[in-house]
Amino acid sequence: MSRVTCFFRVTRAGPLRVRFGRSSDSDAAWALLYNAVQTGAASQYTQRERNAWAPSPTPPDTWQRTFLTGTCLVATNMVGRMQGFMTLGEDAYLDLAYVAPRQMGKGVAGFLYERIEIAARNQGFAQLSTEASHLAKPFFQRQGWQVTARQDVIRNGVALTNFRMSKTL
Numbered sequence: 001m002s003r004v005t006c007f008f009r010v011t012r013a014g015p016l017r018v019r020f021g022r023s024s025d026s027d028a029a030w031a032l033l034y035n036a037v038q039t040g041a042a043s044q045y046t047q048r049e050r051n052a053w054a055p056s057p058t059p060p061d062t063w064q065r066t067f068l069t070g071t072c073l074v075a076t077n078m079v080g081r082m083q084g085f086m087t088l089g090e091d092a093y094l095d096l097a098y099v100a101p102r103q104m105g106k107g108v109a110g111f112l113y114e115r116i117e118i119a120a121r122n123q124g125f126a127q128l129s130t131e132a133s134h135l136a137k138p139f140f141q142r143q144g145w146q147v148t149a150r151q152d153v154i155r156n157g158v159a160l161t162n163f164r165m166s167k168t169l
């Protein structure tokens with residue numbers, strides 16, 4: 001995908017554009033992540049776990065670099081408000097996948113993932129990996145990924161369960 005390309009689709013979340021993320025998106029992306037964790041993940045993770053995962057509405061110092069690493073795609077609505085984002089590192093590790101809570105289950109991540117997988121194939125990646133939350137596991141399984149391990153990761157002193165997953169392209 002050329003750096004200037006953007007893609008358009010009408011989803012159950014309404015019409016969406018997918019484009020590359022930029023530094024000016026960083027604050028909105030962190031706010032979306034914070035809400036996705038604190039509200040969107042509430043069915044699967046306790047308040048204590050969610051606070052460890054996303055402790056503050058203010059991004060950490062490392063956030064912009066993490067967000068913009070590798071292929072960073074954001075989905076916006078027609079007035080430019082971010083609805084979700086996904087990132088794929090140079091190491092074929094799919095790091096971030098977050099959707100605004102009120103848009104969950106409406107195909108936002110599906111659209112982002114379709115473009116990320118095309119970008120991965122264009123970069124010649126043979127296998128993708130990720131560590132998926134309880135919510136992301138069924139999403140990735142639907143995209144043809146396999147669970148390779150269940151694990152507890154320590155985040156800010158709290159154990160969070162997630163799933164190592166991979167997909168051969």
Ligand SMILES: CC(C)(COP(=O)(O)OP(=O)(O)OC[C@H]1O[C@@H](n2cnc3c(N)ncnc32)[C@H](O)[C@@H]1OP(=O)(O)O)[C@@H](O)C(=O)NCCC(=O)NCCS
Nearest residue numbers: 040098099104105106107108109110132133135136138139
């Ligand atoms: C995981 C997440 C990114 C998925 O985004 P989404 O936009 O809700 O996913 P989509 O609507 O595009 O789902 C696509 C398909 O995956 C399936 N799917 C997605 N989430 C699912 C879930 N929790 N359970 C079962 N199936 C699910 C749906 O069947 C859907 O298929 P359909 O389009 O035919 O209905 C989103 O739920 C989220 O942000 N969760 C909170 C934060 C989080 O856990 N992030 C992942 C960190 S690893």
